[in-house]
Amino acid sequence: MQQDKDKEGDDGGFMDMESFYPVDSLAGAVVAEAVLDVIELGGGVGSEADAAVSRPLGGADLVVAVFPAGGPDNVAAFHLHDLAVGVPQAQSRWCLTVVVEFHNMSSLEELDLSNNLINNMKAFLYNVGVMSSLRVLSLRNSGLNGSLPEQGWCELSNLQELDLRGNDIKGMIPSCLGNLTSIQLLDLSHNQLSGNLALSPLSHLTTLEKLYLIHNRFEIPIPFVSFFNHSKLKELVGPFMMPFHPNPHVDEIDISYNCFDSQVPTNISLIFPNVRILDLSSSLFRGQIPPLGDLHSLTFLDLSNNNFSGHVPEHLASSLFALALSNNNLYGQISPSLGNLTNLVYLALDNNQFEGKLPNSLSTLPLTVLDVSNNCISSKLPRWMGNMSRLEVIIMFSNHFEGPIPVEFLQTPWS
Numbered sequence: 001m002q003q004d005k006d007k008e009g010d011d012g013g014f015m016d017m018e019s020f021y022p023v024d025s026l027a028g029a030v031v032a033e034a035v036l037d038v039i040e041l042g043g044g045v046g047s048e049a050d051a052a053v054s055r056p057l058g059g060a061d062l063v064v065a066v067f068p069a070g071g072p073d074n075v076a077a078f079h080l081h082d083l084a085v086g087v088p089q090a091q092s093r094w095c096l097t098v099v100v101e102f103h104n105m106s107s108l109e110e111l112d113l114s115n116n117l118i119n120n121m122k123a124f125l126y127n128v129g130v131m132s133s134l135r136v137l138s139l140r141n142s143g144l145n146g147s148l149p150e151q152g153w154c155e156l157s158n159l160q161e162l163d164l165r166g167n168d169i170k171g172m173i174p175s176c177l178g179n180l181t182s183i184q185l186l187d188l189s190h191n192q193l194s195g196n197l198a199l200s201p202l203s204h205l206t207t208l209e210k211l212y213l214i215h216n217r218f219e220i221p222i223p224f225v226s227f228f229n230h231s232k233l234k235e236l237v238g239p240f241m242m243p244f245h246p247n248p249h250v251d252e253i254d255i256s257y258n259c260f261d262s263q264v265p266t267n268i269s270l271i272f273p274n275v276r277i278l279d280l281s282s283s284l285f286r287g288q289i290p291p292l293g294d295l296h297s298l299t300f301l302d303l304s305n306n307n308f309s310g311h312v313p314e315h316l317a318s319s320l321f322a323l324a325l326s327n328n329n330l331y332g333q334i335s336p337s338l339g340n341l342t343n344l345v346y347l348a349l350d351n352n353q354f355e356g357k358l359p360n361s362l363s364t365l366p367l368t369v370l371d372v373s374n375n376c377i378s379s380k381l382p383r384w385m386g387n388m389s390r391l392e393v394i395i396m397f398s399n400h401f402e403g404p405i406p407v408e409f410l411q412t413p414w415s
Contacts, residue, residue, distance in 0.1 A: 107133050114140035114163065122149060129155030138163040140187070147171035154179045161185040165212070169193055177201045187212040189237065194218060210235040214257060246270055251297070254279040263287035269294040281305050281324070289330075292316050303328070304348065311335070322346035326371070329353065334372075336361040350374050350395065358382055371395040383408050 108131050121144045128134070129152040137159060145168035154176030162183060169191040178201030180186075186208060194217040197203075202211070209232045235252040250272050261284045265271065268290050272278070277300040286307040292298065293315030301317070304326040311332045312325065320341050331353040338347070339361025347365075350373040357379035358372065368390050378400035385394070386408020 106131060109133050110136040112136070112138040113142055114138045115142070117143040122146070125149050126152040128153050131156070132158065134159055135182075136161045139167070140164070141166040143167065144169055148174050150174050150176050156180060158182050163187045164191065166190045171195075173197075173200045173202065175201050178204045180205065181207065183207055184232075185210040188216065189213060190215045192217055206232070208233050212237040214254070247272060248274050251275055252277040256281040256283060256302070258283040260284055261286070264290050266290045268292070276300065278302070289313055289325075293318075295319075299343075312338075316341060318342065320344055324348040325352065327351040331355070333357075334359055334362075334377075338362060339364055341365065345369070345390070347371070358385075360384060363388060366390050369393045372399065374398040376400060378402070381406055381409070385409070386411060 111128075111131070111134060121139070121142060125144075126149055128137070132155075134156050135158055137153075137156070138161075140163045144164065147170055154174065157179060159180050160182050162180070162185070165187045167190075169188075171193065172195035173188070173193060183205055184207055186202075186205070187210075189212040196219045197213070202208075211233065212235075214237050232249065234250060235254075237252075237254040251274055253272060253275055254277070256279045264280065264285055264287070269292060273295070274297050275295060276297050278295075278298060279300070279302045281302045282305040284307060285303070286309070288310040289303060289308050289312060291313055292301070293313070295317040296319060298317035299319055299321045301320060301322070302324040304324040306328055308325070308328040308330060310330065312330060312335055314335055314337045316323070316337075318340055321343050323341070323344060323346065326348045327350070329352065330349075333356035334349065334354050336359040338344070339359065342365065344365050345367055346369045347362075347367055348369070348371045350371045352375055354372070354375040354377055356377065358377060360382070362370075363382075363384035365388075367388060370391060370393070373395045374397070376399065377396075380403040381396075381401050383406040385391070386406050
């Protein structure tokens with residue numbers, strides 16, 4: 001096997017191996033100098049190696065023994081993500097087989113095997129526990145399927161980030177996950193996990209700062225009270241039921257793409273007083289939009305693709321940068337109070353039942369995107385819209401506008 005082991009440069013012991021590609025049997029180990037901190041094999045093979053790829057692979061699996069028993073014990077990070085990038089289409093269904101020999105890798109802190117098809121992942125998870133210094137483990141889109149084992153990976157007490165997104169993991173979250181007492185970021189989204197999360201070990205992981213659970217088969221909605229003692233938790237992405245008591249620590253809520261079929265609590269501003277990002281889209285919420293004017297940190301609000309009805313509240317958070325109310329049953333005139341959102345750059349009101357004319361107050365906003373299509377807005381096209389210098393995208397079809405197109409429109413970036 002040919003390989004270049006003299007690429008150590010002046011960048012802090014980093015070996016750039018993005019163009020490294022083995023063309024013969026890879027049963028041997030990737031050679032790394034003992035002084036290296038990071039070994040990078042990610043990013044694909046590159047165009048120069050494409051011709052060599054098709055000859056040795058021949059549809060067979062790729063075998064990489066990157067963790068030899070006699071290997072270096074002070075490498076800090078292995079990055080082997082996206083190894084199939086650049087592989088000819090005929091070879092696109094290859095697998096990466098990781099030969100599991102971790103005994104001398106106790107100093108490894110980061111391991112990224114994301115975006116590969118790893119066909120011995122169960123064995124990997126059983127044995128990875130000996131890498132006691134591991135802080136970051138990414139197995140995103142790695143072909144992991146079935147249930148998670150109850151040992152090995154759960155012994156990584158120093159692990160701070162675990163990314164299992166985009167696999168085919170089934171069953172309940174194993175109780176041993178509660179052993180990850182240093183975990184700060186946990187991404188289990190886009191799998192087939194099931195069960196009642198109120199009874200899961202997640203409620204004991206009080207070090208969590210970011211938790212992503214969307215697109216699974218958990219019993220929903222998930223009681224937020226299970227995470228009430230998580231004072232560090234800032235980002236929640238999943239089908240959570242709104243809590244009844246305030247949680248000032250959360251600054252991002254994403255419970256989109258669920259089936260709540262209920263109203264949003266009218267006291268949501270008291271529950272999450274410091275939230276910056278609030279995404280309730282595509283979750284079958286109904287009723288009126290609750291008062292949100294007291295959310296002084298809110299910059300992103302997405303209530304689109306629900307069944308909200310009634311008028312848009314007169315008072316919304318003045319800190320908003322983006323407001324999406326598309327695809328609801330909102331009606332009445334578009335409120336002039338939207339002109340008070342002096343930071344607003346994105347406004348989507350399309351596919352509702354708004355009527356009347358566009359308020360002049362919108363002319364003062366720094367909008368770059370405005371969508372009012374598929375409503376019942378009637379009047380002449382406002383001349384002031386042609387003077388909105390930052391406006392890049394405007395969508396107004398399927399309304400009842402009348403009269404000529406103002407000459408000001410011909411001088412705009414979007415004309």
